[in-house]
Amino acid sequence: MAGDVGSIPELDQKKYDSDEQVKIICLGDSAVGKSKLMERFLMDEYRPQQLSTYALTLYKHTATVGNKTVAIDFWDTAGQERFQSMHPSYYHKAHACIMVFDVQRKVTYKNLASWYKELREYRPEIPCCVVANKIDADLKVTQRSFNFGKKQGLPFYFVSAADGTNVVKMFREMIKRAVDYKQNPSDFMDEVLQELENFDLEKKEDNSEADEVGLKAESPESV
């Protein structure tokens, strides 16, 4: 059962349990600029690893946070947006989430609500931010306020993958928050999954015991 959730044969997600391995996911509609943002942040380091069977692209990055070197895997979708929903393995063990919309397309802003809802079903507590991309197209949008995520206290960034505005700042802050979260997780989802796994096994044993107990319990009465 937990195998189902985490399993991508080419990818052992167990590694994300180790201290130096961080997983950050990107969410948002098709064509909001998720991949371009990755490309802008990583520049020469940009070497996407396509897992087309899973409609998934991975980017590897190494960062220094405090005095520690961490290996970060950025997970980006390669067409899974089409289903307006991601496979559970996408969320599994993620330490932070970058949610992107396109300031030129209102529908992508409106859809944040359903992306966020799905995220919280799997990862109730991980750090998350809202990113308004393509501000180069119309700088006036930066005078508006976008209230989605305010209530939940999600940081908000105006960025442009084209001219680079605030892209590096946003990624660095999210990496930092992912690492902080890792050191101090308040998310019990993974633990719960493991518990459930054990629970399933115990329950089977319990059942058989219970039956016996039941029989024994009955027998005194029948005496």
Place this chain on the structure above:
Amino acid sequence: MSFEAKRCGVQFSPPAIVLIYEHKETKHVRKRIIPVRNFSKYSDYSMAAERLKNHTRHRDYLEGVSQSQLEKLHIILRDHMQGLSLEHSLASFRLDPDEDLNKLDDKELARKKGQMDELFEKNRRQKDDPDFVYDLEKDFTKPTQEKCSWDDVSDDGF
């Protein structure tokens, strides 16, 4: 060698890219018809566009024409070879801000992205640009918060 591209388009038969350009020194406006050879309805438009852009005889004229623009012209040619109408081709590029692009298949989405690329390339700052700053930061926090027209009253922060 300075030519300023003014407009470009396609000619269906024989297949060609048509370029109207101005010769910067003489100020003469000329038309150049660039034949598109070895291109069929099965060809890769992106490769064909790149080939043309780097073509020794044409590249000076095409300097001001973006790769995505050339790709688009090749797509129109290919659509025509596949029997699709010009109207169909043009509609497939059109960006409708209210259209949900999640619903498109890969090919349809690629066309919309190709269209978006024009502005993207125009506004793009790259590493070799003299004014390039890797970690460019701008502060947009505003003293007074305006209400966003995209947040309906009923949404209430979703």
